[in-house]
Amino acid sequence: MFKRILHFSKITISASPLFFTLNMIFLFVIALSQLGITFSFKLATDTILESQTVGHVSYQIALPILFFFLMICIAGNTGNFEQMMITAYSHKAKQIFAKYFLHKSYQTKQDAFYDHTFYDQYTFVKNNIENTSNITVTLFNKLTLSIYRLLLAVVAISYFNPLIVVGMLLLSFVMIGVNRYVVKKRVALQETYVKDERHAKYYQELLSSRAHAKELRIFKLQDTFLNKWETSYTHYMKAKYAFEVKATWLSHLSSFLQVLITYSLTLYFLYLVQKGELQVGDFVFLNGMMFSLTGALSSILTVLTKDLAENDLYVQKYEAFTGTPTKKQLNAMHETTSQMKSDIVGPFHTLAFQHVSYCYPGASDYAVKDLNFTLRQGEVISLLGYNGSGKSSLSKLMSGLLEDYEGQILLNGTDIKTLPQEALYRYFGIGFQDFARYSLSLKENVGVGMIEALDDDVAIQKVIQKGNLESIIDHLPNGLHTLLGKEYSKEGQDLSGGQWQRIILSRAYMGEPDLLILDEPTASIDPLEEMRLLGQFKNIVQGKTALLISHRIGFARMADRICIMENGHIVEDGTHDTLLQLKGNYYTLFMAQQELYK
Template sequence: MFSRLRESFAHTPRTLRLVWRSSPRGSVALGLLTVAAALLPLAVAYAGKRIMDAVVEGSAAATLRWVLFELAAIGAQALAQRGLGLVRSLLGARLGLDINGMILEKALSLELRHFEDPEFYDQLSRARGEAATRPLSVVSETFQLLQNAITLAGYVVLLFHWSSLAVLLLLLAAVPATVAEVRYSSAAFRMRNVRSPEGRLLKYLEHVLANDGHAKEVKAFGIGRALLERFRSLGESFYEEDKKLSVRRAGWGYALSLLGTSAFYGCYAVMALAAAARRLSLGELVLYVVAFRQGQQAFQAILTALGGMYEDNLYMSNLFKYLDIPVEAPALLSAMPGSDKEGIVFEDVGFRYPGAEKWALRHVNLHIKSNESLALVGHNGAGKTTFIKLLSRLYEPTEGRILLDGRDLRSWEPEALRRRIGVVFQDFNQYQLKMRDNVGLGSVEHLRDEARMLRAVERGGAGELLAGLPRGLETQLGRAFRDGTQLSGGQWQKIALARAFMREEADILVLDEPTAALDAEAEHVVFERFRALSRDRTSILISHRFPTVRMADRIVVIEGGSLLEEGTHDMLVARGGRYAELFALQAKGYL
């Protein structure tokens, strides 16, 4: 029990600091109103005694005076409670916004490997689960603890005048119910943590069934009913687990609360008999009954607050564990020997994804000269996109190193490096935002530079698309929001290309299967334009279409994570190796 009480406060100091940073004024207001709400019930109880005594004495003036005093105290108590409700509401809204901002800011600081790890998503899900409510709950429980402790201290002083044994009974009778509450709070927390993966699956099934990106296939294959049944089955299992725990929690809570009720009425009977025997005045009877009842409730509230704080701290541990995920500062290597080669150099580079035994790339040695056009060819899973991730420094090599203009990539400031690279990935994003944002996000610092944006649109081949949009750059894209314009896959792809071309200063252009959704004519236009725009730049192209690949100055074939062949199109065809084999297979499709 005591170890769990210590756990109840484990994360409270850090949570209180977090709340203070979020709203100092709100925190002060909450503290002052809590003290007022703690003292006013004592004033009301004392006023009730004085009213009874004045009535017994037959003093009309004193009776009226104390009735007015009690009315003022009740009014102040109501005002304090209203104020507490208002402050908690505003503080909760402020805190929820700030904490979700912290969670997202932390996500921005994490590496790509975190987002490819299922355990990280479980951790993120647990952190976000009740991030908007639990911190405020910790603060509310802490102040409620303070409020009830002050109130209880006042009632204890009053009751000691009558019986110290009654005070002991008051305290002991509420303990069993609180112990049970702490136990079930712990069980509820463990249950929810354990089923985090299934909880994410439930949300994913809901997303698939109610998202426009999945609607076509769900309907075309008639899989909606099967997924809905899986959703319901998983949801029902969650419901049954929650119901069993809630029923046991409520049952034990009720049974053990009867101890406190029995203790109250036992003392009530003793006090009533004492008043009947004229050992207590009517005013004292009223005061002690109120003190005992309210004191018992205050102590029960203290123990309940401790149980609540224990549960809240368990959930706060999820948030703080997420926020404390170690982030390695990018290593800036200035003392390592460089290279006299300009351009990009892969020196015996190998990479293995976290937790994987198989190498995605191994013993890669390659020199891409400045302003050279390079094409990467290979089947899916050969390591082409991994090559681009390493070049973009989304991952660090497991072994070997990559140099840019003679310097190890790890010696470059990440932002400076990324400003030099314009990249379009195969799985590019379709932002449910305005056309202006979809293009401008390619270079955030130039988000308001409309001339640059229009140039990027033309270079990406989206000029005709822009001309047909109802509100031009201000057109909302996608169906997620009102008045949105839905686009085809090819149109989205042109916007992704335009986004990459926003980086006019980038001297390295990377296209990872960027035209998969375009028809042959549109693809030819894009690559002719890309070829012209990359004349004074280094360009790296991944494509399965050989008419496009043959435009490159040099072609590299990747097989099983290793560089198998390299040369021009004519050289590789004449060699009769893997490239020639793949070229011949694709050529057959056009015969």
């Protein structure tokens, strides 16, 4: 455990060595000032008693009082400054841990995110990055300050009676057992109920987010979702409350023992004063240092058996997800892959599926089963099928997004599993069915299709024309630079589903990709706009390779081949005329929709 803690602490220290050093010095000053407060009480007590003995008040009584107020000023007003020092030396490390988590999340296979067990772990780590990064603060602020206080108190008390220190050590064993139990149970509780907590947050988002406000009201979903939220929240909080009650009673037990021993020693010191074996000033100092000792000891035990152990369990979860971050790996985050060549196996010629099968994690049925399929350079293929037939899964397999498949996928005869992912992606321009709507400018929403060309105005204008975005841009207040969406700015503009669809098409065209994949490209577009896109698309894909995925036949007439998917299989493959003569699935689909596409 300590090896892991020291490794993460080393990252924090190396991120801000100057502020960390200043923080350690500052903590020692705090510990000395707290000792000074207790010692000033002793001096004041001795001076007052001496004044009573001689019968007059000496000006010397002012010195310990001034010293006391000086120590109070130093030790009593350090909270904000200490927090500032913590922020100064730890904020860079928190940024590093968060960035490394995001970096590893990006590198994780897309398949894993369909696995609910993985996603629960991912959610747990994401929600507790702050707890992970707090381990250094726990170690070097809470623990170090308490150790400073403990050492000073031990030195002072041992001068009078070393047996007191032994008694405090016996108390510590009780506190160790209690704190270990509480920590293990608290983390186990979070692991057990992370799904309920995630469900509660999901329904809370449904009830409060702007995106779901319309359907929430139209369909009167508030009570239904509120009940679901309450069920998940109550299930989680009921267990948490029961545990916290038990933990509180156990904590009170150790606290009671600490108070009992401390005040018993106080009575013993008073007894020594009454017998004349201990001076009153020494009693004041010794009693104050004893409370400082018990407080420091309690704090150290809490840190070692509770705070540090709890933080370490969060670190373990973080490390299990990301691996142990090394200096080389952290530096590698800053390296860019955007300059990676997109022709690692030369210009696109063929993409072949050979007996490819894929089953999503946790699913019982294959989304794609024993698929044999070849796409050649210059071909435009229309992939048709009803929802759930495997069309989108095929496109994700083709572009390398899903990796845990059976069989082989060959790009120009090379197995894509042997190719760098970043370079493989550059062959494709993709318009996803579940596309992302970024709260960025329209230009950026288009340019992310090939981020390296974001500042290439010529390339941007070219894809704007291909996606027919001019009419949208003309009606926006800041044209191409208008922020889309109102989530983070009142200046943002909302667009319709069809307008967003045209942006996604332009995004897919960015960078003149070798292979264009459009998944339901006209799902949110009205029939007239679809007809216009059909005519324009013939010019766009001329000489290009494209896979057009849909359950509507609008693009089928212009495709070189039409493939029909059903239950993860390609059940029909041929031209429009060939498949009509076959009078199979395509014939049925075409006849049902022909009135719209005459």
